[in-house]
Amino acid sequence: MTQAQAGTYSGGTGEPNDPYQIATVQDLIDLRNEFSDYDKHFNMTADIDLSGYWFMKAVIAWDTDSSYTDQDSPFTGVFDGQGHTISNLRIGGNSFLGLFGQLDQYAIVRNLGLIDVRIEGTSWYKSGVEWKSYRVGALVGGAYNHSAVSNCYSTGIVKGGNYVGGLIGHIDNQCMVLNCYSTCTVTGNNYVGGFGGNSWNNASIINSYCNGGVTGNEYVGGFMGNIINCISSNCFWDMQTSGLDTSATGLGLTTEQMCDVNSFLNAGWDCTQEVSNGVSDIWHLQDNTSPVLSVFSDILLNEPNGIGTEDDPYLIAEVNELCFVALHPAASYRLVASLDLSGMTWAVAPIPWFWGTFDGNEHVISNLNIQGDRYLGLFGKLNTNAVVSRLGLDVVDVNGAGSPVGGLAGYNSGRVFLCYSSGTVMGSDKVGGLIGRNDSGDVFNCYTTGSVTGYDSTGGLIGHGDSETGSQDPVVKYVGSVTGCYSDATVIGNNAVGGLIGSTQSIVSNCYSAGLVTGYRRVGGFVGAYYNKIFNCYSTSTVSESELSGGFAGKKSWFKGEVINSFWDKQTSGIKESDGGIGLTTSQMQDINTYLDAGWDFVSEAVNGTDDIWFMPKNDYPQLVQ
Numbered sequence: 038m039t040q041a042q043a044g045t046y047s048g049g050t051g052e053p054n055d056p057y058q059i060a061t062v063q064d065l066i067d068l069r070n071e072f073s074d075y076d077k078h079f080n081m082t083a084d085i086d087l088s089g090y091w092f093m094k095a096v097i098a099w100d101t102d103s104s105y106t107d108q109d110s111p112f113t114g115v116f117d118g119q120g121h122t123i124s125n126l127r128i129g130g131n132s133f134l135g136l137f138g139q140l141d142q143y144a145i146v147r148n149l150g151l152i153d154v155r156i157e158g159t160s161w162y163k164s165g166v167e168w169k170s171y172r173v174g175a176l177v178g179g180a181y182n183h184s185a186v187s188n189c190y191s192t193g194i195v196k197g198g199n200y201v202g203g204l205i206g207h208i209d210n211q212c213m214v215l216n217c218y219s220t221c222t223v224t225g226n227n228y229v230g231g232f233g234g235n236s237w238n239n240a241s242i243i244n245s246y247c248n249g250g251v252t253g254n255e256y257v258g259g260f261m262g263n264i265i266n267c268i269s270s271n272c273f274w275d276m277q278t279s280g281l282d283t284s285a286t287g288l289g290l291t292t293e294q295m296c297d298v299n300s301f302l303n304a305g306w307d308c309t310q311e312v313s314n315g316v317s318d319i320w321h322l323q324d325n326t327s328p329v330l331s332v333f334s335d336i337l338l339n340e341p342n343g344i345g346t347e348d349d350p351y352l353i354a355e356v357n358e359l360c361f362v363a364l365h366p367a368a369s370y371r372l373v374a375s376l377d378l379s380g381m382t383w384a385v386a387p388i389p390w391f392w393g394t395f396d397g398n399e400h401v402i403s404n405l406n407i408q409g410d411r412y413l414g415l416f417g418k419l420n421t422n423a424v425v426s427r428l429g430l431d432v433v434d435v436n437g438a439g440s441p442v443g444g445l446a447g448y449n450s451g452r453v454f455l456c457y458s459s460g461t462v463m464g465s466d467k468v469g470g471l472i473g474r475n476d477s478g479d480v481f482n483c484y485t486t487g488s489v490t491g492y493d494s495t496g497g498l499i500g501h502g503d504s505e506t507g508s509q510d511p512v513v514k515y516v517g518s519v520t521g522c523y524s525d526a527t528v529i530g531n532n533a534v535g536g537l538i539g540s541t542q543s544i545v546s547n548c549y550s551a552g553l554v555t556g557y558r559r560v561g562g563f564v565g566a567y568y569n570k571i572f573n574c575y576s577t578s579t580v581s582e583s584e585l586s587g588g589f590a591g592k593k594s595w596f597k598g599e600v601i602n603s604f605w606d607k608q609t610s611g612i613k614e615s616d617g618g619i620g621l622t623t624s625q626m627q628d629i630n631t632y633l634d635a636g637w638d639f640v641s642e643a644v645n646g647t648d649d650i651w652f653m654p655k656n657d658y659p660q661l662v663q
Contacts, residue, residue: 060083068097072110091129093128094128095134111139111141117148118146121150124152127156173200173234176189176204186204187213190219198225199227201253202230202231203232208237214245215245215385216320223253229254230261231250231279236263236285241268242270244272248327250279259274271304273304275289277292296327298324305382307319308320313381314382321334338364369393372428376402384407386415388415395426397425401428402428404434406433406435410437412473414443414447419446420450423450425451429456429458437465438464439466441500442465443472444471444485447473448474453480457486458486459487463491465493466491468489468495469496469497470497475517479518481520485525489529492530493532493533494539499519499541500539517542518544520545520548521661523551530555530565532565534555535554535563536551536564537576538564541564541566542567544569545572562588563575567598571599571601575604575618576588576605577610587614587617589618590617592614597616605619608623637651638651
């Protein structure tokens with residue numbers, strides 16, 4: 038085959054607003070061979086039939102060295118099938134087999150169907166020992182590193198050696214699988230399941246099911262063959278069709294129960310023709326059949342006005358249109374009216390993950406009620422490209438058994454600004470009034486009120502802020518920032534508890550906290566534990582006397598950072614010591630000269646800058662100009 042030239046295909050430039058167009062077999066072949074385009078955007082514009090082609094490796098992002106380890110050229114871009122299909126895919130080879138050999142953590146593949154697929158992974162030898170094919174799944178062989186699989190299904194036959202599943206072979210490292218099902222017949226050796234073979238390291242499987250036959254030798258389950266340190270919520274398998282009454286996780290049901298709509302409604306599944314479990318309308322239920330995904334069922338969902346671009350965003354005017362956001366998470370949206378979610382209780386985030394733009398347009402979403410497990414908030418996960426702005430959340434009630442949990446977002450690696458959350462947020466680990474875990478994200482000009490309760494890393498605004506390296510060492514590529522924010526929420530936790538942030542590696546500036554903070558260890562009026570720079574911040578929070586507590590920061594943090602030109606009120610806090618910051622009396626804290634002398638930028642002065650970040654009310658503490 039000849040080498041393709043970058044920028045060919047059936048049209049487009051590969052940019053987000055003008056994706057390359059994939060309309061023919063040759064377009065796929067061109068993409069296969071042009072590694073420099075693996076970070077570009079692609080849209081399918083027609084169905085593609087691969088009859089007559091037999092690939093010895095993956096079609097795209099194929100294994101270049103046959104080393105059975107991570108390859109050098111994964112696909113990192115966006116591939117949107119736009120509802121089209123690829124049929125008669127045939128592959129026979131060793132490793133990284135599929136339409137895509139390997140997808141990078143931030144790659145996106147959506148709206149694509151594969152029909153009549155046959156992939157054969159052959160046995161291979163190492164040191165004289167035969168190793169059968171492993172990590173085999175009808176949809177994904179292995180899912181890793183915060184990746185997400187949602188609103189997908191598989192049918193057919195799956196055969197392999199170890200780690201074999203009807204949908205996914207192996208799920209690892211905080212990957213989330215949500216709203217998926219498999220009807221595949223599955224056969225393997227060890228770690229074999231009707232849905233997945235093996236799952237570990239904080240992976241999550243939520244609102245999913247399987248009903249195919251399962252055969253294996255060791256670690257075999259109707260739903261999952263094996264799990265270690267993982268969770269599944271509201272997942273089911275058919276004990277009769279699978280031939281198994283045991284599974285590492287999930288709830289086994291009879292075929293009759295699997296075809297009873299109440300089995301799933303009672304588990305909180307968000308379905309068409311009901312609103313008590315939310316309005317995302319993910320599933321379509323009919324008597325005498327198992328659930329199907331509404332997006333594949335010709336169900337007409339509420340489509341908002343607009344085309345979803347930044348220049349012409351979708352306009353969200355009513356509650357029912359939130360389902361469109363959940364199913365099209367890469368588009369641009371703008372609220373044109375406030376929304377009241379009273380009478381609804383979600384088991385998962387209404388918008389499980391999002392990487393588009395969401396402009397609240399200074400409107401409010403009220404009475405958000407979520408009772409679930411992990412990655413909870415209005416948004417479950419905000420991707421690196423996500424932007425959420427000018428949005429208020431009133432009377433939130435978010436209660437998670439796991440982590441991370443926040444009022445606005447469970448997890449954020451994007452940009453959040455001019456947002457607030459007021460209400461009750463509860464979880465176990467990485468719990469924040471606005472954001473549970475801020476992973477290299479930027480948060481500015483936001484605030485929270487109400488109450489936040491957690492165990493580890495609990496904060497009024499953010500529970501835990503860390504870097505994309507996952508290290509506590511502050512010398513990292515990018516750590517994110519928190520600026521111009523405040524919280525007067527009541528915060529209750531155990532370890533690493535702070536009025537604004539529980540624990541953080543982010544750079545924090547021009548923020549303050551003013552709520553009641555209670556905990557057992559490493560409790561701070563402003564921050565429980567910190568690993569980077571905090572400057573021009575203050576706290577008036579009341580702090581419980583506890584082990585390693587501090588008026589501004591909890592004491593003896595690992596890789597302790599630096600607190601610069603920041604203060605706490607010794608009188609209101611009740612704490613005279615802190616691992617960072619300067620303790621002052623209330624009168625000193627309400628004297629503008631305290632802050633001017635420290636270089637803070639105030640309205641009506643230009644010596645310290647002209648950004649006018651702060652203003653000083655009479656007989657009060659500094660307030661942010663927003």
